[in-house]
Ligand SMILES: *[C@@H]1O[C@H](CO)[C@@H](O)[C@H](O)[C@H]1NC(C)=O
Ligand SMILES: *[C@@H]1O[C@H](CO)[C@@H](O)[C@H](O)[C@H]1NC(C)=O
Ligand SMILES: *[C@@H]1O[C@H](CO)[C@@H](O)[C@H](O)[C@H]1NC(C)=O
Ligand SMILES: *[C@@H]1O[C@H](CO)[C@@H](O)[C@H](O)[C@H]1NC(C)=O
Ligand SMILES: *[C@@H]1O[C@H](CO)[C@@H](O)[C@H](O)[C@H]1NC(C)=O
Ligand SMILES: *[C@@H]1O[C@H](CO)[C@@H](O)[C@H](O)[C@H]1NC(C)=O
Ligand SMILES: *[C@@H]1O[C@H](CO)[C@@H](O)[C@H](O)[C@H]1NC(C)=O
Ligand SMILES: *[C@@H]1O[C@H](CO)[C@@H](O)[C@H](O)[C@H]1NC(C)=O
Ligand SMILES: *[C@@H]1O[C@H](CO)[C@@H](O)[C@H](O)[C@H]1NC(C)=O
């Protein structure tokens with residue numbers, strides 16, 4: 001009698017400690033039925049996922065899935081573009097087991113299983129940004145889209161699942177991202193300097209992208225630049241071979257730009273500067289690295305420009321330059337050509353994030369028209 005009693009207890013204890021396999025974990029959550037039935041259409045993918053160990057799966061809820069299907073990005077799914085579907089799903093699988101408690105208020109950039117070169121040129125896998133904001137765990141993906149973890153820590157044999165409220169956006173190429181973000185002067189300058197393909201096809205880059213107000217402020221200096229001069233200025237804004245997420249940039253870090261000249265990072269009171277330009281929107285993930293939006297155009301002939309960290313705006317790095325009403329660089333902005341997971345027309349809007357002090361040209365709107373709205377304010381002067 002006693003023996004039987006004991007074994008039942010032991011069995012019960014064993015059962016509750018038993019970790020579910022992936023299928024069981026997905027099926028156990030009523031909020032994942034859409035994802036589950038969708039993934040079941042791809043038995044090979046499901047097998048691959050079931051065998052994965054030490055991963056974190058960001059699983060879109062039913063509502064997230066429905067919103068995604070209704071978005072332009074959902075087109076890949078509707079047209080059964082298997083490579084695109086696989087890319088989107090793999091972007092939701094993070095390398096390593098990351099319980100919610102391990103995600104901090106300092107952003108972490110966690111590699112995913114998205115490694116297909118058709119969709120990313122970030123070595124080691126495209127990343128997501130995971131960060132705790134207030135009581136929420138937020139995941140930032142392409143075009144600064146944020147997804148919130150709604151149910152954390154569903155354990156399964158291969159790691160942990162967090163349920164999220166929006167399908168992640170696979171980071172897009174630099175030119176598409178710049179255009180979507182309303183960085184029309186930067187996008188126009190790249191086109192004019194014939195650097196779009198060079199940049200979009202590079203691997204592992206960090207781009208410091210001046211906002212429109214920054215280009216406007218040196219309008220007199222950009223007015224008559226030759227293509228070569230413009231290209232050398234722009235190449236000074238690109239670091240080839242290093243993806244420098246903001247939380248990895250340290251005070252005094254020297255970065256060698258594509259033009260061969262060095263850039264100096266200053267970190268002061270939580271603000272990040274490159275030379276004398278302040279990073280006003282950090283960590284916009286792109287297909288081949290990261291873009292930081294800055295408030296000043298960098299000058300390769302003025303590599304020693306230093307910020308005045310306490311000032312709300314920095315002086316321009318082009319001595320004597322004055323601002324222009326019109327920006328000649330905005331002509332020829334390319335039409336966006338995205339690949340997959342483009343920003344869904346967001347019902348809930350993109351998250352907003354900026355460094356602490358925002359100048360007049362720093363639009364920090366939330367909730368309207370997605371990433372474009374986040375950046376678009378600085379473009380208003382163009383229509384004057
Ligand atoms: C997962 O677990 C369920 C229930 O325990 C079981 O029926 C199923 O066969 C398992 N699947 C795999 C792939 O092991
Ligand atoms: C998605 O989930 C909702 C709620 O569970 C359900 O009503 C709907 O039929 C599901 N759709 C698909 C395509 O599975
Ligand atoms: C996509 O795949 C689903 C499921 O296999 C199928 O029902 C549907 O007809 C396919 N659609 C297209 C456009 O091929
Ligand atoms: C996961 O990351 C580790 C290093 O942290 C690396 O060795 C491993 O290859 C990665 N796994 C995959 C599947 O990318
Ligand atoms: C799980 O993955 C993380 C990140 O790649 C790695 O640091 C860790 O050592 C891995 N743990 C195990 C048990 O493989
Ligand atoms: C990655 O680089 C290759 C070769 O340069 C290029 O063909 C491919 O389009 C790039 N991928 C993306 C997503 O930009
Ligand atoms: C999930 O796994 C972690 C260890 O990885 C453990 O601390 C936690 O208690 C588990 N949660 C549940 C609900 O079993
Ligand atoms: C640029 O060129 C125009 C016409 O060639 C000229 O009028 C203007 O003064 C030049 N601007 C500068 C800053 O050199
Ligand atoms: C970036 O660096 C790699 C390796 O050093 C080189 O092959 C490539 O041409 C560089 N790309 C650009 C755009 O400078």
Ligand SMILES: *[C@@H]1O[C@H](CO)[C@@H](O)[C@H](O)[C@H]1NC(C)=O
Pocket residue numbers: 251252266267268269
């Ligand atoms: C950052 O580095 C500069 C020199 O590059 C130094 O003057 C400054 O004190 C440093 N700031 C901090 C906070 O360490």
Ligand SMILES: *[C@@H]1O[C@H](CO)[C@@H](O)[C@H](O)[C@H]1NC(C)=O
Pocket residue numbers: 254255256260261262
């Ligand atoms: C650029 O910085 C590196 C150190 O990161 C240094 O070795 C190199 O000499 C510097 N180049 C120039 C042109 O200052």
Ligand SMILES: *[C@@H]1O[C@H](CO)[C@@H](O)[C@H](O)[C@H]1NC(C)=O
Pocket residue numbers: 146147148165166348349350351352
């Ligand atoms: C994105 O973040 C903002 C706040 O920063 C929040 O209001 C919004 O609900 C988040 N979006 C999603 C889809 O979770």
